[in-house]
Amino acid sequence: MASARKHTEVAVGVLIRLADDALLLTTRPEGKAYAGYWEFPGGKIEVGETVEEALRRELQEELGITIGGAEVWKVTEHDYPHALVRLHWCKVTDWTGEFEMRESQAMAWQQLPLDVAPVLPGALPVLAWLVEERGLPASAAEAVSTVA
Numbered sequence: 014m015a016s017a018r019k020h021t022e023v024a025v026g027v028l029i030r031l032a033d034d035a036l037l038l039t040t041r042p043e044g045k046a047y048a049g050y051w052e053f054p055g056g057k058i059e060v061g062e063t064v065e066e067a068l069r070r071e072l073q074e075e076l077g078i079t080i081g082g083a084e085v086w087k088v089t090e091h092d093y094p095h096a097l098v099r100l101h102w103c104k105v106t107d108w109t110g111e112f113e114m115r116e117s118q119a120m121a122w123q124q125l126p127l128d129v130a131p132v133l134p135g136a137l138p139v140l141a142w143l144v145e146e147r148g149l150p151a152s153a154a155e156a157v158s159t160v161a
């Protein structure tokens with residue numbers, strides 16, 4: 014009998030720089046699954062936390078910034094060999110503090126189509142929605158991911 018896999022709940026921030034609508038991508042630190050892949054910043058939701066609380070904590074820990082409000086925009090799932098994840102995506106346009114890569118990640122403000130690769134496969138649906146929202150050709154979401 015197949016055993017049901019438990020979801021790992023993850024809060025993810027789509028940080029949008031209002032001056033030019035650029036999106037923030039960061040690389041996954043050494044030692045994690047998919048190290049070096051580009052992703053939107055975020056991390057696992059701990060017991061008792063809301064999505065917004067988890068995102069605020071993760072972005073403080075990883076990037077040194079403090080976000081204002083964050084509301085869930087989309088929820089997606091991805092089944093990786095290492096985990097079945099449920100991703101709670103929030104758009105964030107309001108934060109304070111200076112960016113400081115506390116886990117030695119790389120960061121890049123990006124326009125669509127992205128010019129960084131590879132991107133985590135679990136982030137691809139959101140790239141497609143962002144492309145659609147911005148009225149760009151669907152090819153602008155083409156990827157950039159090397160692993161299914």
Ligand SMILES: Nc1nc2c([nH]c(=O)n2[C@H]2C[C@H](O)[C@@H](COP(=O)(O)OP(=O)(O)OP(=O)(O)O)O2)c(=O)[nH]1
Pocket residue numbers: 023024025045046051052053054055056057058091093096098100133134135136
């Ligand atoms: N942050 C982030 N995670 C993503 C994205 N797309 C995607 O599939 N994921 C997946 C990868 C991981 O399996 C999971 C995030 O977990 P993580 O291991 O990075 O979280 P964490 O920082 O809390 O990790 P740790 O405390 O266990 O070290 O979500 C994305 O765009 N951003």
